[in-house]
Amino acid sequence: MTLAELSLIGDLARPTRLTVPDLLGWRQHRVRVSFECATSGTQHHRFAGPRLYDVLSDAGPGFDPVRRKDRLRFLIAVSGADGHHALLSWAEIDPDFAHAPVLLAVSIDDTPLDHAGPQLVLPQDRCGARHISGISAIRVDGGYDYRPPTPATPGRGSAAAP
Numbered sequence: 001m002t003l004a005e006l007s008l009i010g011d012l013a014r015p016t017r018l019t020v021p022d023l024l025g026w027r028q029h030r031v032r033v034s035f036e037c038a039t040s041g042t043q044h045h046r047f048a049g050p051r052l053y054d055v056l057s058d059a060g061p062g063f064d065p066v067r068r069k070d071r072l073r074f075l076i077a078v079s080g081a082d083g084h085h086a087l088l089s090w091a092e093i094d095p096d097f098a099h100a101p102v103l104l105a106v107s108i109d110d111t112p113l114d115h116a117g118p119q120l121v122l123p124q125d126r127c128g129a130r131h132i133s134g135i136s137a138i139r140v141d142g143g144y145d146y147r148p149p150t151p152a153t154p155g156r157g158s159a160a161a162p
């Protein structure tokens with residue numbers, strides 16, 4: 001059976017493809033989690049793997065590292081191979097902000113995820129829906145650089161500006 005591959009794409013200096021064995025190259029963390037599911041009830045699992053923050057930081061997200069406010073526009077879009085999808089904000093996992101201990105699990109209950117692909121683990125979530133299994137892509141997106149529209153100045157033709 002082939003190894004699953006995870007693509008790290010988007011606003012990154014070093015976009016890459018990683019297998020689950022590649023994810024053993026970062027510092028490993030272990031966690032026990034319980035989460036509730038509307039359809040299958042409460043589940044308990046043990047997961048191990050690197051922090052999502054450590055893996056994404058090494059891919060070089062495109063913000064100015066010394067300006068904390070520059071990180072606030074970054075989103076992390078996590079997709080499973082089946083199309084299940086969730087968004088996190090960069091600030092959610094950044095140690096200077098919410099510092100959530102989100103993992104990219106390489107094993108569940110001591111079973112390796114080499115073929116299934118890594119699983120997102122959010123110990124802070126009460127509901128299981130963001131524990132995306134079989135992750136195929138993570139897109140870092142800094143495109144949310146919102147600027148309010150400049151108010152038109154009456155009588156100077158600004159509404160017709162290009």
Ligand SMILES: Nc1nc2c(c(=O)[nH]1)N[C@H]1C(S)=C(S)[C@@H](COP(=O)(O)O)O[C@H]1N2
Nearest residue numbers: 036037040080082084128129131132133134
């Ligand atoms: N790839 C993928 N991951 C997923 C889901 C899914 O549909 N696809 N469902 C989520 C939901 S709703 C829950 S509760 C947890 C546990 O789901 P399970 O009971 O199917 O393991 O996985 C989450 N991860």
Ligand SMILES: [Mo]
Nearest residue numbers: 037038128129
């Ligand atoms: Mo669920």
